[in-house]
Amino acid sequence: MFLNIMNNDHNSGRWLPGGFMDSSTYLDDDRHRSGQRFARRLYIPRIVGLGTGFFCVTSVLVMQPVSGWWWLLLVAYSFIWPHFAWKTADHSPDPAQAEIRNLMIDSFMAGVWIGVMGINVLPSALILAMMCMNNVGCGGLKLFLKGLGLIGLSCSLTLGIFQIPLNLETMPSQVWICLPFLLIYPTYFGLVSYRTALKLSEHKKRLMHMSTRDGMTGVYNRRHWEDLLHGEFDNCQRYQRSATLLLIDIDHFKSINDSFGHDVGDEAILAITEHLQLTLRITDVVGRFGGDEFGVIMSGTSQESAIQAMARVRDYLDEFHLPHAPHISLSISVGVAEFDHNMASYREWLKSTDVALYKAKNLGRSRTEVADIAA
Known part of the structure; x- marks a missing residue:
């Protein structure tokens, strides 16, 4: 729901069906190791995002008469799911596709929590913005649209099935509780993006050297x-x-x-x-x-x-x-x-x-x- 996907190894062209990683020229073990690195990179961002997002949802649920199992689900999703998601992806035969599925689960759950909150404006907008940003960073427009569709579907189902009334107004206390998520996660997102840019620059230099230099002598090929x-x-x-x-x-x-x-x-x-x-x-x-x-x-x-x-x-x-x-x-x-x-x-x-x-x-x-x- 709240994780940063930006990294230098993964995008829709590479990982989704039809991308160049599907080419038979890539060995299966290379793909598997790359997928594991993908899942590993998302592990800490998911912990940070869900941990800070927990308080955004909590600030609204404490003001609404919701049953106890919603609280159990929220705690499990915020603090257990990140570890489970990483383990399942890491041990999957295709870690990259497993992590893509995890992202779709995050999108679905984002819509659920938006619905449970009655589409409370500020927390819902933060969840929606961060989830869309993550999906775009991971899979471009295609994954963004899939994620947005799942968010809309799960939100509508939650509102309809559980007859949750709309609660659009955000109280001042809820604004203060949402501030950590608003400040911490974008800062972390920027830090990871900066590190990604450095890695991309290093990779570009290495690739440029490999493509222009003779491997044995070091002079131009x-x-x-x-x-x-x-x-x-x-x-x-x-x-x-x-x-x-x-x-x-x-x-x-x-x-x-x-x-x-x-x-x-x-x-x-x-x-x-x-x-x-x-x-x-x-x-x-x-x-x-x-x-x-x-x-x-x-x-x-x-x-x-x-x-x-x-x-x-x-x-x-x-x-x-x-x-x-x-x-x-x-x-x-x-x-x-x-x-x-x-x-x-x-x-x-x-x-x-x-x-x-x-x-x-x-x-x-x-x-x-x-x-x-x-x-």
């Missing part, structure tokens, strides 16, 4: 690196800027893998990545273009400066030895292409650099070759 290259090409065309593109290949990398294993091959890739990051500027964009191939976008840099930077990388490599294969000497072949305004697209720029790289490899490797743009 090929897809994102090409997006950045496209942007750099457009900026150079638009603002008449200069830039140089490099493609770097580790010489005889396949032989290293075949002779010494993939662990040594990985060491070689990480070593090249480290030396590139130590030598190049922070503004230079390094990406893993392929298995043993790297791309570098050097904005505002001439090809002469780029060649000098690669010479410094080679100086580092001359003194470097792989930890598990110290007798191996690492070397690189490099293709360089400076931006030319006559290029039709960034792919033409990339192709020119690739041709220069293969030229360096065909001429004996361990060298840098410049693209012949005129060709």
